[in-house]
Amino acid sequence: MSLVGGIRPPIAALSVLLLALAGITALTLGRVGQEAVPQAVKTSQQHFAEDGAIALRASVDESVTDLTRTAELFSAGDPVPADAVLDKIGSVYQKWMGTAVVEISSGKLMAARGENLPLTAIDRGKLADEDGLAPRMVRLENGETRLLSFALLTWKGQPQQLLVASNSLRFPGISLGKFRSIAVVGQDGHVLSTDGIPEPEQVLTDAQRDEVKQSNKQLKSFAETAAKKARVHPLRSKEPGSGGFLGVSGHLTGDRYLGERAVAGYANLAAPEAGESTVATRLGLTVVAMVPVAEDPTATSDSAFGLIAAGALLLIGGLTVYLLVRTVQRPLLRLFLEGRRMTRGDLDRPVSVPKYGEAARIGAALERLRRQLIGEPATGQDRPARRRRFGSRTLIAVCAVLLLAWSAPLMLLLNRAGDTVVVPQQMVNDQRERTDTLTDRVRRALNEGHADLTSVASLMGEKTEAPEMKKVLESTLHQHTRYQSLYVLDAAGKVLAEAGDDPRSPSGKGPSDEPIRVVDDGGKEPVIIGTAEVSGREGAAVVGEFRIDFLNSLLKRPGLGEVRVVDDERKVIGANTGYREFEDLPSGRLNALAEGTGQKVGLSPRPSGVLYRDGDNIQIAAAAPFVGGGAAHSLGWTVLSWQPASGLAIPEYNLQNRTVLAGLLGITAAAACLGWLHIVVVRPLRHLADQAEALADGDRRTVLYPRHHDEVGAVTRSLELIRQQLPTGTQRKRDGVTAGLAGRN
CATH class of the missing domain: 3.30.450 (Beta-Lactamase)
Structure with missing residues (x-):
């Protein structure tokens, strides 16, 4: 018999798939409940850390590029005094904590602006090396870390000079909200800079001081763990085929403190293009963003639904398999044995005829052929009425209906996440803060x-x-x-x-x-x-x-949904997806949200986040206007972002999605196995029934050949051998049926 054909493999595969699906249903649906910290909140902190890593990487790379390009432009012209160089840089860029010009040969400080730079940490003898001008981190006496960037000033006939600029490892324009803290972590796991956590001595009460100490302790623990995880190759740290952030990122869950649990996201500094590296990425820095999240004390996980659904599937699946075995498999195997018995010459015992369907028709034809072989005269029972009311196709349809009765409610009715879905307030806050950070970027x-x-x-x-x-x-x-x-x-x-x-x-x-x-x-x-x-x-x-x-590439951030940049008339300028220039926003409430940020109502511009509910359609939206100085402030632009709550890993939606998935798997298993059975067994069996009845009715010329090497094919071969043993009409007239049969025996 063929390994993939026949009656046994489809039924066995259906049994295995239904059993596996019952186990998956019991485990997955039973574990989905009201989690204390939803997965959506954890993932949001991961995206927040990715935003911080992108902002820090862009700031460091831009700073180094600006310093190098400025030095090249000065070097291309006439010699300029060191003070004039620093004055010109300070008037154009306001990004560096301190700048200085040093004569390389003598080490003389020719000019300085801003904070004092640790020039003694510079090895002037290695500046000629390939990596001599690479930025490096130094620690000041007060414990703060600075990133020193270097560029050469070269004029013909003058000593070579070194342009030095220092940056703090703080995040440019990132919006933290009220309770979030963010830190830059070195390769060794030490925290290099933090934002969002006040100093303990600045806190007035003992409770607040204890809370700050706990936050610092938790942040250090997260920093050590994140530094270890960030050393993994990006391809090994993610699921195969996953997109989004090109570096290593993830989320961590900390200890509970006063009814809240610290949740952190981490991300290393990654290049904007896969496989490349930049000045910032070679520093080996990691960003950790931490926020305390209030746990839901009523959160429980109920496994009853999963167990009930799995039990129902076992019952329905068992009944389906029993029907297939009892009404299709066993009768077909019986026909296989009866046909083989007749081809061996055992014609004394009547054929055991099944009761229903095509197997009954083939069995009745075999019995008529047996009687013809032994020479019995035709009787009124020689041509029984065809039994077509309950065939194999009807049985397949009944089995499909049984499995559909389990799958359809899961896909369409049960565990629907309606308008009562609880969206964590932290998600609304994160949407607002991330949009504000994106606006500043x-x-x-x-x-x-x-x-x-x-x-x-x-x-x-x-x-x-x-x-x-x-x-x-x-x-x-x-x-x-x-x-x-x-x-x-x-x-x-x-x-x-x-x-x-x-x-x-x-x-x-x-x-x-x-x-x-x-x-x-x-x-x-x-x-x-x-x-x-x-x-x-x-x-x-x-x-x-x-x-x-x-502009559009700056807006492509995972976890923010649709992002639009609009002007002061709320016409679209840029987006992270397809759009038409100067088109309107897709809804009036987004227009109202953009206007309500303060650009048009005479209030101070401020970011805002809102949760829209329209029946089952729940949407998180946020808007943030341009604030701060610079040439771009006069544009009056606003960045908006929105996404459906159904795309977030919220427990209610997780339960709905897994319930629908279980129903889809049930339908897929039923369609695959029953379709397989219909193609390989039922259709050839119906065709064979017609051929067997035609042979019993006297058709001796049609050659019967098997389509597949399985049970149906074996019965077909038996009928062909029987056809070859039956006498033709000419032989009957010449020799007589009885003589012909006696000669054969």
């Missing part, structure tokens, strides 16, 4: 872009020629992927030098007075233009057009 990216334009413009004087301008523009365009095109306009709107794509700013007009503006040129995307005045050239300016893909 977009604003800072535009401000950094305008600062780059200002830096380039400050080095283009009245005597700078067009070829030199073009060289500077091409260098800037190569170092920063945020620009689509860079060019210099004079007061009349004439392009003096350009790099990248063709300019799309309004032709025939001079540079705009607005530092950053949005232009609708009738194309498929908005045109975001930054302008920085060139000193010494009256009315001339450096203009940079931002790539809209650069």
